[in-house]
Amino acid sequence: MVKKFAEALAKLKKPALISHIGPDGDAIGSQLALYFWFQDRGIEPMMFNDDPVPDNLTWLAGQEKIREPEKELLDQCDAILFVDGNDPSRFGKMAEYFSNTNKPLYLIDHHLDPPEGIFSEMLWDSSASSTAYLVYTLFAETGPESISREIGEALYAGIVTDTGSFRFDTVTDDTHFAVGNIIRYGGIKPSEIYSRIYDDRTLSEYHLLGTVLKGIRLFCDEKVAVMEVTEKMMSENGCSKDDLEGFVNYPLSIRGVAVSVLLYEREDRVKISLRGKSLVDLNQVARKFNGGGHFNASGAWHPGPVEKAVKELVAEISELLS
Numbered sequence: 001m002v003k004k005f006a007e008a009l010a011k012l013k014k015p016a017l018i019s020h021i022g023p024d025g026d027a028i029g030s031q032l033a034l035y036f037w038f039q040d041r042g043i044e045p046m047m048f049n050d051d052p053v054p055d056n057l058t059w060l061a062g063q064e065k066i067r068e069p070e071k072e073l074l075d076q077c078d079a080i081l082f083v084d085g086n087d088p089s090r091f092g093k094m095a096e097y098f099s100n101t102n103k104p105l106y107l108i109d110h111h112l113d114p115p116e117g118i119f120s121e122m123l124w125d126s127s128a129s130s131t132a133y134l135v136y137t138l139f140a141e142t143g144p145e146s147i148s149r150e151i152g153e154a155l156y157a158g159i160v161t162d163t164g165s166f167r168f169d170t171v172t173d174d175t176h177f178a179v180g181n182i183i184r185y186g187g188i189k190p191s192e193i194y195s196r197i198y199d200d201r202t203l204s205e206y207h208l209l210g211t212v213l214k215g216i217r218l219f220c221d222e223k224v225a226v227m228e229v230t231e232k233m234m235s236e237n238g239c240s241k242d243d244l245e246g247f248v249n250y251p252l253s254i255r256g257v258a259v260s261v262l263l264y265e266r267e268d269r270v271k272i273s274l275r276g277k278s279l280v281d282l283n284q285v286a287r288k289f290n291g292g293g294h295f296n297a298s299g300a301w302h303p304g305p306v307e308k309a310v311k312e313l314v315a316e317i318s319e320l321l322s
């Protein structure tokens with residue numbers, strides 16, 4: 001699968017690399033590592049994302065080349081490579097362009113249920129810890145010695161963030177073997193990268209976190225933790241959406257908790273984040289609420305109000321638990 005994928009990519013002249021709305025470490029890290037993979041082959045891709053690179057990742061080399069997608073720029077590309085997501089609607093305002101274009105579409109991703117018949121070639125494995133791991137396999141196939149420091153940092157950032165710092169169920173010997181090679185070939189320092197990504201929080205964020213954690217409620221025999229963030233909490237602490245990164249993982253450290261739910265009250269709807277410990281298929285839960293993702297990590301939306309969302313989500317999860 002990797003060899004065929006690599007051969008197909010190497011034939012492209014001007015690929016567009018695009019990742020999902022609200023890009024995370026895996027999205028950006030994978031995109032940048034791919035960018036350098038193409039560059040090594042004399043191909044200059046264009047990188048697009050609807051939303052900006054999160055503040056704690058702006059040190060990654062090449063990130064300044066990522067721009068907002070525009071029809072005129074996409075028209076110049078000979079193919080579109082979707083990174084870390086498989087549903088065109090996850091790719092923002094150009095979703096319709098992607099659905100209607102005649103350009104070949106490629107996919108590199110680890111999310112469940114990729115649509116059938118739309119990709120010319122894909123490097124897809126829903127058991128992979130991250131898309132960055134799949135990008136690593138591309139390098140492993142075509143020569144891991146080309147993993148430079150900037151590539152190693154991008155790959156490491158993608159893997160460390162999407163595995164919750166190597167603690168999720170998706171982490172295997174393959175993950176650690178890959179990371180070993182990324183560190184060795186890239187000559188990178190994990191503690192430095194970890195610190196740049198995670199030790200970048202503000203006191204306001206911690207105050208917000210305190211408020212949010214204080215509001216945790218447990219349901220279903222204390223197996224399901226629910227917490228909420230309101231616009232009021234955000235403004236009182238002077239925080240924005242990006243500051244919520246990682247909050248949803250905290251309740252999973254409570255003894256007995258198997259599912260964590262974070263509800264973020266937006267102007268017109270409620271954003272739902274779900275994280276789990278392999279007891280409930282959270283992709284299935286998210287799909288009931290216009291979302292999706294993975295077995296243990298997914299996202300969705302509810303029209304609100306928050307209490308209604310809590311009730312419906314708990315009912316859904318409770319059914320799957322029993």
Ligand code: 5GP
Pocket residue numbers: 020085087090272273274290291292293294297298299300301
């Ligand atoms: P998060 O809770 O961080 O927003 O998302 C967790 C996971 O669910 C990510 O892998 C993300 O790609 C996926 N996800 C989040 N929101 C949506 C959504 O609205 N639709 C789909 N299909 N997946 C989502």
Ligand code: MN
Pocket residue numbers: 026027084110130131162
């Ligand atoms: Mn990912």
